[in-house]
Amino acid sequence: MTLSGITQRLSHQRTRPPYPNCFTSGVTDSLADALIGIVGSAHVLTGPDMCAPYETDWTRRFSGRSRLVVRPGDAGQVAAIIVACADAGARVVPQGGNTGLVGGGVPRDGEVLVSLRRLEDVADADPVAARLVAGAGATLASVQHTARAAGLAVGVDLASRDSATIGGMIATNAGGIHVIRYGPMRAQVLGVEAVLADGSTLSLLDGPLHSSAGYDLTGLLAGSEGTLAIITRAALRLVPEPTDRAVALIGASDTADAMALAAAARALPSLDAIELFHDSGLALVRSYSGLAAPLERDWPAYLLVECAGSGGTFDELSAFLTGTGADRDIAVAVDPQERRRLWAYREQHTEAIAAAGIAHKFDVSLPLSRLAGFVAAADARVAAHSPQASTITFGHAGVGNVHINVLGLAPDDAHIDDVVFRVVAEYGGSISAEHGVGTAKRDWLHLTHSAVEIAAMRAVKQAFDPKGMLNPGVLLPAQA
Amino acid sequence: MTLSGITQRLSHQRTRPPYPNCFTSGVTDSLADALIGIVGSAHVLTGPDMCAPYETDWTRRFSGRSRLVVRPGDAGQVAAIIVACADAGARVVPQGGNTGLVGGGVPRDGEVLVSLRRLEDVADADPVAARLVAGAGATLASVQHTARAAGLAVGVDLASRDSATIGGMIATNAGGIHVIRYGPMRAQVLGVEAVLADGSTLSLLDGPLHSSAGYDLTGLLAGSEGTLAIITRAALRLVPEPTDRAVALIGASDTADAMALAAAARALPSLDAIELFHDSGLALVRSYSGLAAPLERDWPAYLLVECAGSGGTFDELSAFLTGTGADRDIAVAVDPQERRRLWAYREQHTEAIAAAGIAHKFDVSLPLSRLAGFVAAADARVAAHSPQASTITFGHAGVGNVHINVLGLAPDDAHIDDVVFRVVAEYGGSISAEHGVGTAKRDWLHLTHSAVEIAAMRAVKQAFDPKGMLNPGVLLPAQA
Numbered sequence A, B: 001m002t003l004s005g006i007t008q009r010l011s012h013q014r015t016r017p018p019y020p021n022c023f024t025s026g027v028t029d030s031l032a033d034a035l036i037g038i039v040g041s042a043h044v045l046t047g048p049d050m051c052a053p054y055e056t057d058w059t060r061r062f063s064g065r066s067r068l069v070v071r072p073g074d075a076g077q078v079a080a081i082i083v084a085c086a087d088a089g090a091r092v093v094p095q096g097g098n099t100g101l102v103g104g105g106v107p108r109d110g111e112v113l114v115s116l117r118r119l120e121d122v123a124d125a126d127p128v129a130a131r132l133v134a135g136a137g138a139t140l141a142s143v144q145h146t147a148r149a150a151g152l153a154v155g156v157d158l159a160s161r162d163s164a165t166i167g168g169m170i171a172t173n174a175g176g177i178h179v180i181r182y183g184p185m186r187a188q189v190l191g192v193e194a195v196l197a198d199g200s201t202l203s204l205l206d207g208p209l210h211s212s213a214g215y216d217l218t219g220l221l222a223g224s225e226g227t228l229a230i231i232t233r234a235a236l237r238l239v240p241e242p243t244d245r246a247v248a249l250i251g252a253s254d255t256a257d258a259m260a261l262a263a264a265a266r267a268l269p270s271l272d273a274i275e276l277f278h279d280s281g282l283a284l285v286r287s288y289s290g291l292a293a294p295l296e297r298d299w300p301a302y303l304l305v306e307c308a309g310s311g312g313t314f315d316e317l318s319a320f321l322t323g324t325g326a327d328r329d330i331a332v333a334v335d336p337q338e339r340r341r342l343w344a345y346r347e348q349h350t351e352a353i354a355a356a357g358i359a360h361k362f363d364v365s366l367p368l369s370r371l372a373g374f375v376a377a378a379d380a381r382v383a384a385h386s387p388q389a390s391t392i393t394f395g396h397a398g399v400g401n402v403h404i405n406v407l408g409l410a411p412d413d414a415h416i417d418d419v420v421f422r423v424v425a426e427y428g429g430s431i432s433a434e435h436g437v438g439t440a441k442r443d444w445l446h447l448t449h450s451a452v453e454i455a456a457m458r459a460v461k462q463a464f465d466p467k468g469m470l471n472p473g474v475l476l477p478a479q480a
Helices: A030-039 A048-055 A075-088 A140-149 A166-171 A217-221 A255-265 A279-289 A313-322 A336-347 A349-356 A368-385 A416-426 A442-448 A451-464 B030-039 B048-055 B075-088 B140-149 B166-171 B217-221 B255-265 B279-289 B313-322 B336-347 B349-356 B368-385 B416-426 B442-448 B451-464
Strands: A066-070 A092-095 A111-115 A131-135 A152-154 A189-196 A201-203 A229-240 A244-252 A271-278 A301-309 A330-333 A360-365 A390-396 A401-407 B066-070 B092-095 B111-115 B131-135 B152-154 B189-196 B201-203 B229-240 B244-252 B271-278 B301-309 B330-333 B360-365 B390-396 B401-407
Touching: A030 A066, A030 A075, A048 A066, A048 A111, A075 A092, A075 A111, A075 A189, A075 A201, A075 A229, A092 A166, A092 A229, A131 A140, A131 A166, A140 A152, A140 A166, A166 A229, A189 A217, A201 B451, A217 B217, A217 B451, A244 A255, A244 A313, A244 A336, A255 A271, A255 A301, A255 A368, A271 A279, A271 A336, A279 A301, A279 A336, A279 A349, A279 A390, A301 A313, A301 A336, A313 A330, A330 A336, A336 A349, A349 A390, A349 A401, A360 A416, A368 A390, A368 A401, A368 A416, A401 A416, A416 A442, A442 A451, A451 B201, A451 B217, A451 B451, B030 B066, B030 B075, B048 B066, B048 B111, B075 B092, B075 B111, B075 B189, B075 B201, B075 B229, B092 B166, B092 B229, B131 B140, B131 B166, B140 B152, B140 B166, B166 B229, B189 B217, B244 B255, B244 B313, B244 B336, B255 B271, B255 B301, B255 B368, B271 B279, B271 B336, B279 B336, B279 B349, B279 B390, B301 B313, B301 B336, B313 B330, B330 B336, B336 B349, B349 B390, B349 B401, B360 B416, B368 B390, B368 B401, B368 B416, B401 B416, B416 B442, B442 B451
Parallel strands: A066 A111, A092 A111, B066 B111, B092 B111
Antiparallel strands: A131 A229, A152 A229, A189 A201, A189 A229, A244 A301, A244 A330, A271 A301, A271 A390, A360 A401, A390 A401, B131 B229, B152 B229, B189 B201, B189 B229, B244 B301, B244 B330, B271 B301, B271 B390, B360 B401, B390 B401
């Protein structure tokens, strides 16, 4: 993927402060010494050259200085690091594959950056229980590889699978195209091992599939973005690896028509994905890729529906399509190459948009019944904000998650976030569907979360991290 | 169902203390006056005759005195009640349909009992989003009725559907036979409305299906057994109502053989239930019901597998059964009456056991790969405890949830709980699969939950309810 569009957008980029408390000639850092005693000198990185790769996220939108980077090799070392940092009054930013999109995994203000990537072990899948235990630093791709060896799959898949780590995906409650079938990352996690702010270790890996004994701490840590604990390992449920797939691309007269089709498709037993895009996005994709028009006619909106299972998906999808109306313009694919061709119209949106200019990007979700109204309102509100702006919307429409891309604005437009998030709030949506809140969105959390809800979240934060040492400045709004 | 077995078991029954602070001649209760001001005099019940129906659970195992019973009509009244109780220093026990099984919904020590049954409104289902909003006091049956009118169903079903309320089912994270397909109650809840201990109201009903913006407060309140907040309303996801079902009953050579079949069945796309029982339970059922033997031969264990969908379930189940081996002894049913007949062997276990004597009952769950070992070990350990004891085990084996019934012991046997829960802990299980912890199991929570986990739960409790006014004595162990 070309990052030209994203990397040129600098509106959120912070000024990089000088390195805080790091080794410079003649200055010693007793915390660094303590950490070297825990993980060895090879895994405590200090100074700009060593730390830089960890201090800027992959989009280059978010960047900050760390005091140092420490790379533990197991949960025991993570616990010792937390104790040492607490003793030194240092704050901590946990980091996985650094593929986050909301600035939640890079330092802000001289924190100790704890990279979990060395916790990359993946145990063989248990085929009876359809589960697997992986270290927080294991990439999604490596877990998928191990699952596949047992004829199973992970319920969440992402384009960044080769870099994104299991710990980061749990911490951000990552989503993707299969949320409609299997739920987001939280729904894949049977239990976590996590180090708490007092250095104690919560071990919830070995439980049964189903329990009603006490608060759901695993579910609470999923999506907490490193603010409550540092996840070091997770037991994941696995799902059957489909052996049979069928995809349909359907022309729709508008977003509402597409969402009506989506509502009907949601009842398909083998449903694996429902994706939405529009004529505006398709035009960019075709211009970028040279692909032919996907259907006989051009349509204002397009819905892609995929079924996956162990057989019969073409029949199931065909029966559904027959029921959608006689004059529908539809392409159906079963053959892998043909399926990839239909998916390309949706999947090439990110690259095509990046090639078209500097996009302001928003990952949001809406109640299904209000999504079509939201898309129209967001278009109108963005146009009112700037006549030069155009909006490309696509995404996981089956669960109400769309990605809004605004082209034609200055990279440093300071108001567009506010414009879009206010429309999201008006339509009862969420300002983050699958990326988390991070530092990028926390100032807008109050638009969609009541004061009571934010107060309850603050109480939870206080309960787990009374000194505020874990990922400060992430998720919760700054206090007045 | 006859309750003779259960109601004679009095080992947990507490001595009923005299009525605390209730209206007796000449004594006034200023809290009662305040509550009458909130809900009206018809809905504040005082004195033994009025309160008694709320003070003993349906099994009659758990019972205690309340200060009074208050029956709010909406969330605003619940909030006002909480504030009045806080002002008066009174503690509160929330109660739904009073169908709990672990003593979590009856008073212990003169608390104010808040009955949520009047919050019974059920809004029409939203067929687009496949969701529905119901009051905490709505019975499962009334919600199922409303869902069915939209061609949909609730993902959890229970035998107590006519009495069990949505609020109580969420609070205990109730399970049932469909957990294997749709997960427990927590997985059905899209959002809750709940009154917190400070009288503020958390309103999480209207969000999108999918969000990664902040801590999962709804998931945390699900399964918290009224100790963190009082749930007043919930948005539930709905699932397709199946129109086509097929059931198979399969003879197995032992529990391990049945669990191997269960592991294979878990991959069936239309799988709706996997239930286990044994020869010992079948003998009681046949003796009680007069039913004929279900299969050609007698087997040590039996697995019931049901598929449900919109078509093709017989073919799907048949293909699975063909793969289970040539000499399997199997009965398959598609016709509703025949399906009911096969289900009867499993469903009549509760009544047949009650008819056979006074059973000590345990709802537990195990990792799938250790369930067979656990069943054998529990049998042996119970027999060692008392040569007169016999153990009947059955349940939702597909998710590792079994119900252990011990017959032949004195009703007041004080040690059997400890015997069984210690085996559960040895085999990595949970002491509560689908009933909650309540007052009945909290003294054993430490067997399966580490000190770190219990401390984290205490911190959460402290965050939500610093004065300990909500359902005291439930879920968390007494502090040393």
